[in-house]
Amino acid sequence: MSVANGRALLAMPGPTNIPDRVLQAMMRPAEELSSQPILDLTGSLLNDLRLVFRTKGETFLYAANGHGGWEAALTNVLSRGDKVLVLASGRFAIGWGEMARFLGADVEVLAGSWRAAVDPVAVEERLRRDTNHEIKAVLMVQIDTASGVVNDVQAVRKAIDAAGHPALYMIDGVASLGCMPFEMDEWGVDVAMSASQKGLMTPPGLAFAAASEKALQAHPHATMRTPYWDWTSRMSPPLYMKHCGTPPEHLMFGLRAALDMVLEEGLEAVWRRHALLAGATHAAMTRWAEGQVLTCNIEEPSQRAPSVTTILVQGDPSSITDYARTVCGVTLGLAIGDLAGKAFRIAHMGHVNAPMVLGSLSAVEMALQAQNIPHGAGGVAAAITHLSQSA
Amino acid sequence: MSVANGRALLAMPGPTNIPDRVLQAMMRPAEELSSQPILDLTGSLLNDLRLVFRTKGETFLYAANGHGGWEAALTNVLSRGDKVLVLASGRFAIGWGEMARFLGADVEVLAGSWRAAVDPVAVEERLRRDTNHEIKAVLMVQIDTASGVVNDVQAVRKAIDAAGHPALYMIDGVASLGCMPFEMDEWGVDVAMSASQKGLMTPPGLAFAAASEKALQAHPHATMRTPYWDWTSRMSPPLYMKHCGTPPEHLMFGLRAALDMVLEEGLEAVWRRHALLAGATHAAMTRWAEGQVLTCNIEEPSQRAPSVTTILVQGDPSSITDYARTVCGVTLGLAIGDLAGKAFRIAHMGHVNAPMVLGSLSAVEMALQAQNIPHGAGGVAAAITHLSQSA
Numbered sequence: 048m049s050v051a052n053g054r055a056l057l058a059m060p061g062p063t064n065i066p067d068r069v070l071q072a073m074m075r076p077a078e079e080l081s082s083q084p085i086l087d088l089t090g091s092l093l094n095d096l097r098l099v100f101r102t103k104g105e106t107f108l109y110a111a112n113g114h115g116g117w118e119a120a121l122t123n124v125l126s127r128g129d130k131v132l133v134l135a136s137g138r139f140a141i142g143w144g145e146m147a148r149f150l151g152a153d154v155e156v157l158a159g160s161w162r163a164a165v166d167p168v169a170v171e172e173r174l175r176r177d178t179n180h181e182i183k184a185v186l187m188v189q190i191d192t193a194s195g196v197v198n199d200v201q202a203v204r205k206a207i208d209a210a211g212h213p214a215l216y217m218i219d220g221v222a223s224l225g226c227m228p229f230e231m232d233e234w235g236v237d238v239a240m241s242a243s244q245k246g247l248m249t250p251p252g253l254a255f256a257a258a259s260e261k262a263l264q265a266h267p268h269a270t271m272r273t274p275y276w277d278w279t280s281r282m283s284p285p286l287y288m289k290h291c292g293t294p295p296e297h298l299m300f301g302l303r304a305a306l307d308m309v310l311e312e313g314l315e316a317v318w319r320r321h322a323l324l325a326g327a328t329h330a331a332m333t334r335w336a337e338g339q340v341l342t343c344n345i346e347e348p349s350q351r352a353p354s355v356t357t358i359l360v361q362g363d364p365s366s367i368t369d370y371a372r373t374v375c376g377v378t379l380g381l382a383i384g385d386l387a388g389k390a391f392r393i394a395h396m397g398h399v400n401a402p403m404v405l406g407s408l409s410a411v412e413m414a415l416q417a418q419n420i421p422h423g424a425g426g427v428a429a430a431i432t433h434l435s436q437s438a
Numbered sequence: 439m440s441v442a443n444g445r446a447l448l449a450m451p452g453p454t455n456i457p458d459r460v461l462q463a464m465m466r467p468a469e470e471l472s473s474q475p476i477l478d479l480t481g482s483l484l485n486d487l488r489l490v491f492r493t494k495g496e497t498f499l500y501a502a503n504g505h506g507g508w509e510a511a512l513t514n515v516l517s518r519g520d521k522v523l524v525l526a527s528g529r530f531a532i533g534w535g536e537m538a539r540f541l542g543a544d545v546e547v548l549a550g551s552w553r554a555a556v557d558p559v560a561v562e563e564r565l566r567r568d569t570n571h572e573i574k575a576v577l578m579v580q581i582d583t584a585s586g587v588v589n590d591v592q593a594v595r596k597a598i599d600a601a602g603h604p605a606l607y608m609i610d611g612v613a614s615l616g617c618m619p620f621e622m623d624e625w626g627v628d629v630a631m632s633a634s635q636k637g638l639m640t641p642p643g644l645a646f647a648a649a650s651e652k653a654l655q656a657h658p659h660a661t662m663r664t665p666y667w668d669w670t671s672r673m674s675p676p677l678y679m680k681h682c683g684t685p686p687e688h689l690m691f692g693l694r695a696a697l698d699m700v701l702e703e704g705l706e707a708v709w710r711r712h713a714l715l716a717g718a719t720h721a722a723m724t725r726w727a728e729g730q731v732l733t734c735n736i737e738e739p740s741q742r743a744p745s746v747t748t749i750l751v752q753g754d755p756s757s758i759t760d761y762a763r764t765v766c767g768v769t770l771g772l773a774i775g776d777l778a779g780k781a782f783r784i785a786h787m788g789h790v791n792a793p794m795v796l797g798s799l800s801a802v803e804m805a806l807q808a809q810n811i812p813h814g815a816g817g818v819a820a821a822i823t824h825l826s827q828s829a
Contacts, residue, residue: 055467062468062687073688074461076446077453077641079769110643111666112501114683118666149665244684250468252501252643252686273664274540275502275509292505293635295643296453297464298689378470 051376058371058407059380060192060222060355062244062251063397065301069249072304073297080294081287088299089289095306099224099247099314100239100257102231107256107281110295113221113242116254117143118150119276120240124215124262126270127151129183132214134170134203135159136187137194138384143186143219150271155182161385164350165198167206174210184215184238189223192245193384195357195392196345197227201234208235215262221245224255225309226321226354226396237262243298246321246354248305248397253298308398318353323437324395324404325353327430331408332356335415337423344390354396357382364391367414374417375410401434442767449762449798450771451583451613451746453635453642454788456692460640463695464688471685472678479690480680486697490615490638490705491630491648493622498647498672501686504612504633507645508534509541510667511631515606515653517661518542520574523605525561525594526550527578528585529775534577534610541662546573552776555741556589558597565601575606575629580614583636584775586748586783587736588618595626606653612636615646616700617712617745617787628653634689637712637745639696639788644689699789709744714828715786715795716744718821722799723747726806728814735781745787748773755782758805765808766801792825 057064078084089108096106109119121143125131131152133144136159148154157173159165165187174182185207190197200218207216217238220229224239225246231239236259243253258266258278266278274280274291281289309317329351335341335358344357360367364382368391371377380392393411395404408427415422448455469476480499487497500506512534516522522543524535527550539545548564550556556578565573576598581588591609598607606628611620615630616637622630627650634644649657649669657669665671665682672680700708720742726732726749735748751758755773759782762768771783784802786795799818806813 057467057470059470061684062471065467070465073641074465076448076456077635079448079450079772080453080642081772082769110501110503110506112681112683112686115501115666118664122664146665149663149668242684244468250464250686250688251471251684252689272540273509273513274537275506277540290503292503293452293633293642295503295641297641298643378473381470381472 049374051374053376056377056403056406058394059378060245060392060394060396063248063394064399064403065250066248066305066308066398068308069301069304073301075300077296085294085296086286088303089286089294092299092302092306093289095310096255096257099306099309100231101229101233102257102259104231104260105258105263105278105282107278108289109254109276110252111254112251113254114146116240116242116256117146117219119254119256120217120238121147121150122269122271122273122276123278124238124265124269125150125152125184126268128153130155130181131184131186132157132173132182134165134185134187136163136165136196136198137161137191139188139191139193139219140186147186161194162344162346164196165203167199167202170203171206171210174207174212174214177212180213182212182214184217186217188219189229190352190354192222192355193357193386194344195352195355196350197223197352200229200236204235215265222354222396225317227318231257243302246397247302248308249301250298253295253302321353321396323434324399325351325356326437327404327433328356328393328395328408330429330433331426332358334423334426334429338421340421344386355380355392355394357386357390357392359390364389366418367391367411370414370417371410375413377407377410379407405430440765442765444767447768447794447797449785450769451636451783451785451787454639454785455790455794456641457639457696457699457789459699460692460695464692466691468687476685476687477677479694480677480685483690483693483697484680486701487646487648490697490700491622492620492624493648493650495622495651496649496654496669496673498669499680500645500667501643502645503642504645505537507631507633507647508537508610510645510647511608511629512538512541513660513662513664513667514669515629515656515660516541516543516575517659519544521546521572523548523564523573523576525556525576525578527554527556527587527589528552528582530579530582530584530610531577538577552585553735553737555587556594558590558593561594562597562601565598565603565605568603571604573603573605575608577608579610580620581743581745583613583746584748584777585735586743586746587741588614588743591620591627592625606656613743613745613787616708618709622648622650634693637788638693639699640692641689644686644693712744712787714825715790715792716742716747717828718795718824719747719784719786719799721820721824722817723749725814725817725820729812731812735777746771746783746785748777748781748783750781755780757809758782758802761805761808762801766804768798768801770798796821
């Protein structure tokens, strides 16, 4: 039997659940591409992205996915032959680094674990040894959706400063923007990028970048620049130049609704909601782990991401994800990269509330019980208690 | 007084009118990005794009706008320093050439007119003089949305062959794909590109490319390649690699519905519909032109595009476009480039039928009458007669 019919629940780490309000905002005709409504919309989105990135710097919006956002971030500030230091903590910084290598950068990966955050001490040590300042940029993800880790962006900034190193500090915020504190200016991030389909609750197809003054000063000298991503033309008036061609209007209509929702709730409140729901997930996970079959991939609790939890499974994780999908109508995330076939993921990001996250956790607990997978009892009960005490 | 309220009618050359069926297809949750439904959707879209481009070659789908499609087409087959010949006939081939120059190509523009199609004789003559075959690619648009011209893709192919020249033949089909015959393989086109928001009736944010065997052979040697656009990774299994990251799912859901509509009507029938509606527009235009104030920008009738008509105006064209918008609820196209302030455009492409085009033409005729702009009478009547006799 199945109890799956009902509203589909996405508990995978992107694309995430899209609010009806966002979908409905896209249900309309286009506008003339250089009309005042589109120019106003463009301006309002770029301004509100500043609020979300917490920057007074420049923001950019691309018709592209997150990988396009990676390419935009790299090509605008780097030159072929530049040395780039990638801080590994799972899959995604590595992937960004592979893209930099393709573009002609000399990429060094600072080895990291799939089970822990980037170590700021190791970053400082490596940068101190770069006495000639050959490293032009340091690449890190705030949250790695594969491993479920959250890196400490501010601590790594302090490590870079402690080493007295001038490299550009570049952050991938795809799985974190709108899910947790990010303070681009206060933390000295030079280039940040993100995409529409995770915390920002909009269908995939929009990428974002934000640039500090230091990044904008590096930009004119970058030899990787290509016209589609190029900041210079996108910063030049008139405003329709912001899109290098036709604006992705419908995704922009959707993003406008999504940003309205974020700003109406209040960005800090959105962050707190994510922290609470992540706490509930971790509370359930802690109980389940007592069975010695499920383990939270990230060992140190403070390094567990507020948007996604990666759970190692002794045995085949697809027995859990298949059950959740077919019997309960919940789509959990499959593990990728080094963890493929060894783990699954529960996302708790974007348009998610208590019943959604508790529902996803309940589907996992049903799968564990139905299949006699050893687990500590009372995971969902612990999650409920966590929320009722904290909310 | 205004008679504008009612369904908004877009008669601008992109984004075009989006069918309700396409919008409704987008009104749904996302799917897990490497799930079977998304893999199947990806495969079906790439296959059906082959039907629309009329090729057995490779097709590619990007989260990007048309300018991104331009960059994808160029970077995958060209190297920095390559000489590129741009065949001018308005704004868009020039723009594509500017992009090639930014990417490091040595760009030569074969001068053309804003009022006529590319002359195949001039192309042959220029290529014959390139005795060392330094020109690596020839760039042309099939329809220039600025000037309203349609170039003869097959005739230019014959000119290239007559010159015995091996350059890659690259065609921008943004304003023509799905609006008129395009035979990629039969006409020997090596790289074709297009986008979602014109003939293909889908919101902006998707770009397409198609590559011949010859283009795929040139690809490995191209030094302009960048990871986001790169064909090699997009052709590598597994199928989710086709997207270089997250697929633009909702736009793909929309495109699926749009391609279903095109294939249900029949691609040739879609072309004929466009030809009939363009004929109606030209019939009206011919009458209006008798007043000596309005002139069809493209002088030779056989060179007038089946998707958009550019109309020169003695005086201020905004008096016509403003009236159409505010009094009638019809958005006409403003002129761009060399024609800005001197012309307006009527699009008849994509999701358009007799009442829509006749309605747009009627709004123009109302504007001409209301403002006493000299024009021959009976333009709309001539359009009706044209359709009633031809349809």
